[in-house]
Amino acid sequence: MLESNRRYWLKQIGLSVAGIGLSNLNAISAPTNTVEKISADNLPIRLSSNENPYGPSPLARAAMIENINISNRYNWQLSTDLIQAIAKNNVISTDNILLGAGSTEILDLVTRLSASKKGSFLIADPSYSYWTEAAEKLGLKKIAVPLTKSKQLDLGAMLSAIQSDTRLIYICNPNNPTGSMAERVELVKFINEASKKAIVLIDEAYIDYTNQESLSALAIENKNLIIAKTFSKIYGLAGARVGYAIANSKTIDQLSELKSWASGSISVASTAAALAALNDEKFVLEALSLNKNARQFTIENLKKLNLVCIPSNTNFIYFSLNNYKKDFFEQLKNNNIIGTKIYEEQGKWTRITVGTMEEMQKFISAIQ
Numbered sequence: 433m434l435e436s437n438r439r440y441w442l443k444q445i446g447l448s449v450a451g452i453g454l455s456n457l458n459a460i461s462a463p464t465n466t467v468e469k470i471s472a473d474n475l476p477i478r479l480s481s482n483e484n485p486y487g488p489s490p491l492a493r494a495a496m497i498e499n500i501n502i503s504n505r506y507n508w509q510l511s512t513d514l515i516q517a518i519a520k521n522n523v524i525s526t527d528n529i530l531l532g533a534g535s536t537e538i539l540d541l542v543t544r545l546s547a548s549k550k551g552s553f554l555i556a557d558p559s560y561s562y563w564t565e566a567a568e569k570l571g572l573k574k575i576a577v578p579l580t581k582s583k584q585l586d587l588g589a590m591l592s593a594i595q596s597d598t599r600l601i602y603i604c605n606p607n608n609p610t611g612s613m614a615e616r617v618e619l620v621k622f623i624n625e626a627s628k629k630a631i632v633l634i635d636e637a638y639i640d641y642t643n644q645e646s647l648s649a650l651a652i653e654n655k656n657l658i659i660a661k662t663f664s665k666i667y668g669l670a671g672a673r674v675g676y677a678i679a680n681s682k683t684i685d686q687l688s689e690l691k692s693w694a695s696g697s698i699s700v701a702s703t704a705a706a707l708a709a710l711n712d713e714k715f716v717l718e719a720l721s722l723n724k725n726a727r728q729f730t731i732e733n734l735k736k737l738n739l740v741c742i743p744s745n746t747n748f749i750y751f752s753l754n755n756y757k758k759d760f761f762e763q764l765k766n767n768n769i770i771g772t773k774i775y776e777e778q779g780k781w782t783r784i785t786v787g788t789m790e791e792m793q794k795f796i797s798a799i800q
């Protein structure tokens with residue numbers, strides 16, 4: 433770890449740079465305020481990866497600190513506890529859950545399962561596509577289906593694009609990078625049709641930012657439907673790397689067989705953090721409310737700059753730089769702000785993560 437990062441990290445968990453030894457960890461109490469801003473003035477403002485700027489929650493931080501001391505032991509019990517807690521929260525059985533090191537591990541496992549027979553996979557364009565390179569390396573051909581003009585998933589076009597060799601259909605709802613959300617009834621109709629032909633993977637990384645009910649209940653009976661979930665977003669645990677799949681128990685078995693140790697890749701401290709985060713409802717509600725205010729502020733100000741924005745259901749905003757006269761990325765760089773990229777050349781669409789209100793005020797001043 434770079435020294436500056438180490439210092440930053442120590443500051444975050446309340447240790448002084450002077451270096452308090454591990455034996456003193458018991459004496460450290462977690463921050464008491466519910467939502468604490470964790471960016472510091474000298475660090476870049478990270479508006480690039482849709483992280484939660486307020487997390488980890490106080491309960492999750494306390495749990496991590498407490499469980500550092502038992503990190504010499506394997507995490508059998510804690511993983512079981514986390515699976516049970518997730519099952520209880522979703523009113524499903526523990527057989528329907530597989531833990532992963534972030535939902536990325538789940539996406540990778542689903543890709544490997546789908547690629548056991550060569551063929552193709554379907555994804556909207558643009559959508560969350562970090563996993564697709566691995567899919568292509570495993571021999572699956574990519575079929576990209578453009579979003580509609582208003583940046584919605586084109587479910588009809590996706591259905592029509594399914595080929596006889598299509599193994600996997602990926603739906604990100606709400607969609608990253610656009611923040612748009614499909615109607616649940618439309619999605620259910622889509623799943624009923626599409627899952628007759630291939631595995632349907634619904635990525636619900638941002639569903640907790642919406643009022644829409646998860647599709648996980650549907651996955652219990654449908655062997656061709658897998659729901660990917662994460663603790664990285666609303667629970668503020670991106671660096672802890674905790675995610676999970678919800679699926680039919682037979683499908684969970686198939687995914688588990690692709691691993692030497694199913695549900696075994698999350699550290700003791702991270703598992704404890706996720707477990708605690710599930711009970712920190714106060715934190716979640718505050719993070720949601722703060723995100724909503726900062727998002728509204730940002731959209732209003734982007735619109736004042738005459739920039740077209742897609743209504744967002746998430747902690748990020750998709751907008752067009754078509755009417756922007758300055759060099760957007762240069763403005764960000766000069767102000768120590770990390771943004772993303774141009775997603776669609778035509779229309780010059782880009783995405784910005786919603787940080788704290790203070791960060792978004794700095795972002796707006798930077799581009800004004």
Ligand SMILES: Cc1ncc(COP(=O)(O)O)c(C=O)c1O
Pocket residue numbers: 481482533534535536537560604608635637638661662663664670673674675
């Ligand atoms: C839509 C979507 N899915 C999955 C991920 C991966 O998240 P993680 O591996 O941290 O759970 C991200 C991360 O930004 C994402 O935006």
